[in-house]
Amino acid sequence: MSLFLSYLIIPLVFLLLVINIIFRVKIIKAYKRLKNSRVQLDGGMLMKTDLIREKYKDYPQEDVDNLVQFTRSLRKLVLFAASGFIIILIVFLILYSQQA
DSSP states (O other): OHHHHHHHHHHHHHHHHHHHHHHHHHHHHHHHHHHHTTOOOOGGGTTOHHHHHHHTTTSOHHHHHHHHHHHHHHHHHHHHHHHHHHHHHHHHHHHHHHHO
8 A cells, every 4th residue: 555655646746746837837927918918916915806806997807807817826826736735745644654
């Protein structure tokens, strides 16, 4: 069982790394679009889509949609990183408990 889990960790880490890179590329593209349209994002609104739509209602709809997409991508990246960390931690704890 522990050998199986050990071999499971390596592809899992590579999978998490590839998905992390994909999310980062999406975030960088969305950031460039926002930067080109000169939309300033308030850091306190990163996780609040409704407040973003309310505050930036005077901006063009395309810019607001890009801003919402950017914040969604950031939230997904944070959630994915946290869940990946927890999965790897659980597998290592299982391996450690079986060796002891």
